[in-house]
Amino acid sequence: MNAREIPLQLTQFVLVVGAAPLLAGWIGQCRAWFANRSGAGLLQPYRVLRKLFHKSPVMAHEASLLFRIAPYILFGGMALAGAIVPMFSTGLPFAPVADAIALVGIFAFTRIFAALAAMDVGTAFGSMGARREMLVGFLAEPALLIVLFTPALISHSTSLTVIVMSLTAARLVLYPSMAFAAVAFTMVLLAENGRIPVDNPDTHLELTMIHGALDLEYSGRYLALIEWASAIKLLTYIAIGIALFVPWGIARSGHWAHFPLALAIFVVKVIAAGAGLALLETLLAKMRLFRIPEFLGTAFMLAVLGLLVHFLLGA
DSSP states (O other): OOTTHHHHHHHHHHHHHHHHHHHHHHHHHHHHHHTTOOOSOTTHHHHHHHHHHTSOOOOOTTOOHHHHHHHHHHHHHHHHHHHHSOSSBSOOTTGGGOBHHHHHHHHHHHHHHHHHHHHHSOOHHHHHHHHHHHHHHHHHHHHHHHHHHHHHHHHTOSBHHHHHHHHHHSOOOOOHHHHHHHHHHHHHHHHHTTOTTTOOTTOOOTTTOSHHHHTTTOOHHHHHHHHHHHHHHHHHHHHHHHHHHOOTTOBOTTOGGGHHHHHHHHHHHHHHHHHHHHHHHHHSOOOOGGGHHHHHHHHHHHHHHHHHHHHHHOO
């Protein structure tokens, strides 16, 4: 391990954890601009987190140890996932563990703890949200895996680092299979992060909420960790999309002089992705709960279609 790699890895970790709420603020601000409103500002998520961390948590009498440790597991799992994704360099110490299948496993691991914690207290809304969350995961995770298999077959590896190096080293080629996979990945991103049209993160409507029902019993620092973990998850998903579909600009291992430029390019890509996500949420409406399986089923079929196009046409 090169001594220069450790500061770069720490830089990525700090960037993921520290800038994730800023991305949420940027998306909210863009949504406000598109709706001709002034908005709460880019730093509103930080103000919310600060307020929650200064509040004393209120716990139910029936809450077990699982309920108390689940927010820390969610935060740690999302921070780990964000640290292993190659965002602006491929030569980081965590690069060998940046496997696409292992990354999906981390998301599934945190989802299980979130669902168990929601059911732990025994409230109706918590159990309802846990069932809906597991349904979304049951439908979204296979689609995400198929999406990841398409670039994995092109680069002959499931390592995100190898995928990035393979796609950036080759000449610029438009893969029809990757186009189908990109559309499917966008649909999975919306579902996994509770965004419109699957869920609305800004409201808590009892009959339609999914992710909001999981943390209704949390308050104080526990709720702050869950909200922070959600922001990190969104940034991680956007970073995965960048690594898979627009990896150009990511610095290769050993090219330390390219690191500042790669970091700047990554920030520009995240800003563009956040604005695009806000535009989608402005144009789309919240769908009915029973239409979500159709939505994720379409994502799965698009991912399979991309895989078939690669097998049949080699493109």
